[in-house]
Amino acid sequence: MTTAVKRLQPKVIITCAVTGAIHTPTLSDALPYTPQDIAQQAVEAAQAGAAILHLHARNPEDGSPTGDPDVFAQFLPAIGERTDAVINLTTGGSPEMTVEQRLAAALRFRPEMCSLNMGSMNFSMHLMGSKVKDWKFPWEKPYIEASEAFIFRNTFRDIARVLELMSDFGTRYEHECYDIGHLYNLAYFVDRGLIKPPFFIQGVFGILGGIGADYDNVVFMKRTADRLFGSDYVWSVLAAGKHQMPITTQAAMMGGNVRVGLEDSLFIGRGRLASSNAQQVGKIRLILEELGMEIATPDEARQILALKGQAEVAF
Ligand code: KMH
Ligand code: ZN
Secondary structure (H helix, E strand, O other): OOOHHHHHOOEEOEEEEOOOOOOOHHHOOOOOOOHHHHHHHHHHHHHHOOOEEEEOEEOOOOOOEEOOHHHHOOOHHHHHHHOOOEEEEOOOOOOOOOHHHHHHHHHHHOOOEEEEEOOOEEOEOOOOOOOOOOOOOOOHHHHHHHHHHOEEOOOHHHHHHHHHHHOOOOOEEEEEEOOHHHHHHHHHHHHOOOOOOOEEEEEEEOOEOEOOOOHHHHHHHHHHHHHHHOOOEEEEEEEOHHHHHHHHHHHHHOOOEEEEOOOOOOEEEOOEEOOOHHHHHHHHHHHHHHOOOEEOOHHHHHHHHOOOOHHHOOO
């Protein structure tokens, strides 16, 4: 333990968010949406170094987001058979889903992890795709445009409900915090004993409606989390679009973990679309290893995050 980086964090956990609900098929041919493609890209991302796979489902015919557990069932077993990566299911879903729809897959499959969004907010992607003339599917343009009026609902009661409904399953959370206030919402639940350490905070930077992807903001969020939670939390960062690689690299340099994947950015470099999720995982892995950091295996991530283990899921 001679370097500052090693003192702060021996291994870095890479999460890959494989498809999400923000981007649409026209924006990138690489965005997976059939169960086969989601499974294949997830497995390849794990092989490239992702210890955690954050997963959404999409309708196989047109790539529109869905929370239907029957669609998740078409790719979860295939991923579980082919990799030992930690499966983390979304409970954020998409703008068009109710909180119940967002939770359905996590309730059925009882994964090792699920996301838990820590506050309500504007969440807009209406600036995306302004240059697109021909959309592959009719749902895409209205979906993107409607997000200008979207409120991403995560009230205290909603969060409490997720915690209550998931409490018997031993699932732990990726606490998505899109602004400093969301850390205080998390502290509210920690103070009431409803969330136990070590909890995994995913700082989200650069969503229109959330905190901006600025280096000062990353420092501010980390300092606030340190003040509120001391050593009770494990920190990770994602950043949207072109900010993905610089901001996640900064977070890792500060002792944090990182999330990449086509859910968060479709790009691999300036103006260059990524060819796959694995390409982004490979890039951040290379950057971190060149900086002298080591990448956590799935079992090391399980240990760091006190997860229940792959044998305890229901798929
Ligand atoms: N798309 C990310 C910015 C969720 O799935 O719960 C947020 C997200 C939400 O990952
Ligand atoms: Zn997500």
